[in-house]
Amino acid sequence: MSAEPSGGSAVMAVAPEGVPNVTASDDLAALLTPVLHGVVWPDGTAGVGDGDVVVISSKVVSKAEGRLVAARDDAERESAIDGETVRVVAERPKPDGGRLRIVENRLGLVMAAAGVDTSDVPPGTALLLPEDPDESARQIRRGLNARLGSRPGVIVSDTAGRPWRRGVVDMAIGAAGITVLSDLRGTRDQYGRELETTVIGVADEIAAAAELVKGKISGRPVAVVRGMAHVVTAEDGEGAGSLVRPPEEDMFRRGVRET
């Protein structure tokens, strides 16, 4: 299903309209199937195929999994964040009072407020990230495979800030049927030397590309990316958990020189 116009490689990302509001215990795969059948690509083709990647905002996955908790006041909001927090990485007072905390959550993701979401959720509630986003992606993939008759890869995406860079970007927090890290080790340049840049965070780049069409409040929480069939796999694979850098590789635990 890879899009290959003459003389180059191409990727397309489409975010279909018409995804209904998702609530607890909705079957996301069933709910998305008609929407995905209706996807129309710039080249005029329609639907979702084997080499495509379906990118779903974690918000709708969490809503389907009933991850809403009470957050009627700051205390309840803070306790929801505490419940997801494994380690405080950085903390500072907010202009509006309260404290901004960048923490490592139980998924190993370093995020503001541990990834607890109070935007676009019912007043008095907060939305936790999926319990196991890789398992969520696997389940959605199985459901889509059964209903679509095709076997796209699935990414569960979330939005996070970065150290040293302004602006948030989307990344992959769950994945199934995707090579999340594209390993170029052993690849040689035109001078016969091995490349320095060896492992590409391709699932994060696909999630970022999908955000360009999904947007934040567009009512388009799902995008399909076509042209990346070379990273879509028959097996579910190791998932986005493998994108989390293990502590022993983390040079920023102390933010200082190691000798």
Add this chain to the structure above:
Amino acid sequence: MSAEPSGGSAVMAVAPEGVPNVTASDDLAALLTPVLHGVVWPDGTAGVGDGDVVVISSKVVSKAEGRLVAARDDAERESAIDGETVRVVAERPKPDGGRLRIVENRLGLVMAAAGVDTSDVPPGTALLLPEDPDESARQIRRGLNARLGSRPGVIVSDTAGRPWRRGVVDMAIGAAGITVLSDLRGTRDQYGRELETTVIGVADEIAAAAELVKGKISGRPVAVVRGMAHVVTAEDGEGAGSLVRPPEEDMFRRGVRET
């Protein structure tokens, strides 16, 4: 020029073949013009238009700007890195000997080896980042505008690792004619509350999307992204320098709790 299939929004990224090897004092805009004229989109249209974004790997920009320096041995390579380094953020011994240094370079970018590149360059040399990637982007944009008769946005992209995440991703280190930060402040969700996630690093997401088609050693150092006309501006704008988080906003300078 935005690609808008029925019932959703779409983005396309194409990396054309046929970009010649770039050497010092090449006029990149002149060199890229025939290649960009030859771009064929998945929808069958051709060429590069006003709302498109041309994403160029910093490697070819640096080569055109004569940023190759001698690096015949480790000492010369280290001194090239030292010359670009403003601040060492983290440092650790490499398995193969030598030291891996994550540093802030003179552009404010936090990168391994200060962004000094020894891949895919002639033996005995190293490639420095462009002196001023935003100015590079402005010059290339002017040149493309004069030659193409259209006014695409221009991004100069580079590849970097991230703390806490495995794998490298592309980001925007130079930009002209692009809204690099998409500011949603004041936008309200369906419940009337302001969004928490307010500023999107859209130029970094476009650079990441472009990397999906450019690849590292594919001989395709340039990609064109269509469907983002809403962030392409008539003015050159503030550039990718504004994506660099100023020290007073940087919660990771000490990697510890601030009280």
